[in-house]
Structures are given as structure tokens and as C-alpha cells.
Amino acid sequence: MSVDGALARVIRSAADRAERAEAEVCELCAAPVGTEHAHLYETGAAEVRCVCRLCSVLFAADGAGEGRYRLVPRRRLRLPPVDTAVLGVPVGLVFFVPRSDGTVTAQGPSPAGAMRWEVDTAAWRRLAAGVPLLASLAPDVEALLVNTVRGLDEHWIVPVDDCFRMTALIRREWRGLSGGGRVWPAVEQFFKELTERS
Known part of the structure; x- marks a missing residue:
């Protein structure tokens, strides 16, 4: 293997790791989420959490988060x-x-x-x-x-x-x-x- 090929592979690997580190993930299950994704409001911390589509479905009904999490609506x-x-x-x-x-x-x-x-x-x-x-x-x-x-x-x-x-x-x-x-x-x-x- 040439030095150039090994160096290219190391650079590509580092770029892939950096891209994965920057990608947003669901804060409940760690699945990747897209640019447009749902949010949960955590009432105790008064913070918004990113969630994947599947996890957001769990909180769609009123009272599903037992007061701890509330699904943030999309209405504007x-x-x-x-x-x-x-x-x-x-x-x-x-x-x-x-x-x-x-x-x-x-x-x-x-x-x-x-x-x-x-x-x-x-x-x-x-x-x-x-x-x-x-x-x-x-x-x-x-x-x-x-x-x-x-x-x-x-x-x-x-x-x-x-x-x-x-x-x-x-x-x-x-x-x-x-x-x-x-x-x-x-x-x-x-x-x-x-x-x-x-």
C-alpha cells in the first residue's frame, strides 16, 4: 500500500468520524435524526430535546410523557x-x-x-x-x-x-x-x- 493511499484512508476515516459526531441523534434512543425532526419539551429541565420520528410517536397522545415530556407541536x-x-x-x-x-x-x-x-x-x-x-x-x-x-x-x-x-x-x-x-x-x-x- 502506498503512503498516499494510507494517508487518504486516514483522512477519509477522520472526516467520517467528524461527520458522525456532528450528526444529530435522538436524545432518547440515539438513532440518527434528519435536519427536520420532532422535539420534546422536558418540563423539569425546561429544555427541548431532539427525537426521532418513532420516539415522537410515543409522546403524541396527551399525558403520554406523564408530565415529564411533552411533544412540541409544529403549528405556526x-x-x-x-x-x-x-x-x-x-x-x-x-x-x-x-x-x-x-x-x-x-x-x-x-x-x-x-x-x-x-x-x-x-x-x-x-x-x-x-x-x-x-x-x-x-x-x-x-x-x-x-x-x-x-x-x-x-x-x-x-x-x-x-x-x-x-x-x-x-x-x-x-x-x-x-x-x-x-x-x-x-x-x-x-x-x-x-x-x-x-
Whole structure:
């Protein structure tokens, strides 16, 4: 065997190992998952877990995860402008998540992750009475996502994994004290790429 052939085999083997290491796997059974895959919300850790199609089927019915895991729905729905000022949230890029315990949290993405605070539940109920689709949000796994930054007026019902994806995008793109020149175009692109789905 030539030195060139052996070196090519070592390089190819290392590239294959790196590709396998980067490939996402199901966090329940370790099976490979594709680019588009389902997610479970782990309630105790408040984190989203990647799952394969077969494992996602196990959690499709309500109560299947005994409260520990909830299947994140895929629904995305663009809403007309919603007056979220009544909720007392002082930021223009925020997502609101109703919780299983009846509370509602607001989370604003920042370079350090998501800032989180509780919303007055009576104010949320009044808002949901005026916008009935908000009452249909699945607790813990769907959110009202709002962006009124830089002249935008975006209001969406989205799965929470979209919100976590946006938070990660901001952490990745933020530079300096004000965000720099990359973060806001990236946020605008994120919203342009949102598509409605049921």
C-alpha cells in the first residue's frame, strides 16, 4: 500500500468520524435524526430535546410523557398585530409561554440567553379573551412570538423550539453592547423565513 493511499484512508476515516459526531441523534434512543425532526419539551429541565420520528410517536397522545415530556407541536400561525403592551413587557422582541400551572412567562432573547419574567395572569386572560387564538396555545410548548423592533410588527403562534432557535441565533450573532451589525439583519431574516403550517 502506498503512503498516499494510507494517508487518504486516514483522512477519509477522520472526516467520517467528524461527520458522525456532528450528526444529530435522538436524545432518547440515539438513532440518527434528519435536519427536520420532532422535539420534546422536558418540563423539569425546561429544555427541548431532539427525537426521532418513532420516539415522537410515543409522546403524541396527551399525558403520554406523564408530565415529564411533552411533544412540541409544529403549528405556526401568523396573527394580526396583538397589543401586548397590556402585559407590561418593556421589550419589543419577546415570546410569551403559557405554563401548565396557569402562569405565563415572557422571555426576551439577549446575548446572555433568554431573560425571563412572569406576566400578570389576569392581564393575559384579558388579552386572550380579545384574541381567542391565544387561548388555544398548548401550555409549555407553544408561544406567542412578538417582534416590534426596528419598525417590524410580527406576531406569531409558534412552537417553543422556534423561540429557542431565535434565542440561540441572537447569542451567536450579538457583538458589543448594542448587538453590532449582524444581529438585527439575522433576526429580520429569521422572521422572513417563518412560514405558516398546521
